[in-house]
Amino acid sequence: MNVEIPWNTILAVFGSVSGLGGAIIAGIFKHQSDAKIERLKADLSNKAHSFQAKFDKEIELYSKLMPAAFEMAKTTFWLFPIAFDHPPQDFEEKKAFYQKRYESVHKSLNETRQILDASAVFIPEHIYNIANELTKLCQIQFELYPMAGPMKENLPEYAQIAHECLKRTEEISDKYDELTKELRKHIEEMTK
Numbered sequence: 001m002n003v004e005i006p007w008n009t010i011l012a013v014f015g016s017v018s019g020l021g022g023a024i025i026a027g028i029f030k031h032q033s034d035a036k037i038e039r040l041k042a043d044l045s046n047k048a049h050s051f052q053a054k055f056d057k058e059i060e061l062y063s064k065l066m067p068a069a070f071e072m073a074k075t076t077f078w079l080f081p082i083a084f085d086h087p088p089q090d091f092e093e094k095k096a097f098y099q100k101r102y103e104s105v106h107k108s109l110n111e112t113r114q115i116l117d118a119s120a121v122f123i124p125e126h127i128y129n130i131a132n133e134l135t136k137l138c139q140i141q142f143e144l145y146p147m148a149g150p151m152k153e154n155l156p157e158y159a160q161i162a163h164e165c166l167k168r169t170e171e172i173s174d175k176y177d178e179l180t181k182e183l184r185k186h187i188e189e190m191t192k
Helices: 007-016 018-077 091-118 125-148 160-189
Strands: none
Touching: 018 091, 018 125, 018 160, 091 125, 125 160
């Protein structure tokens, strides 16, 4: 037997218990809403904490990378300077002077490469690529210095290699500026 209950009867019954029924229904909805709000707040809090941890990690990394990259670019600049240079005039002092520069570049290259390689996964790819290109340019200068540095002026290949190295000195400066610009832009985007 199929019994149909008219809607007006259902509404009348519901209306008679609406105080209690309404309170129960409202309580259920409020409980569900409160639970959803708490889950959303917890999720947002976790995301904010995760973002802050990532941001702090990157800033810590860049505060190590940029001084090392600056030192590398600066010391490499002085292997083939495009500015006035004032080495000592005495041959032995001059030799020691240039040797000290060469060793400074070696040290700064190693420090920068170590920071860059150890942190590669934490650096956005485009910034890593720029820093890597800068390091490679400095590495080339370092490797050519024994063949075309100031103490090798009598070698036949000196003039051409030295000329290429002087042009590369400008490239190194430009690449460092590009790294600084891109890193600044990246940090600004992270803080928006």
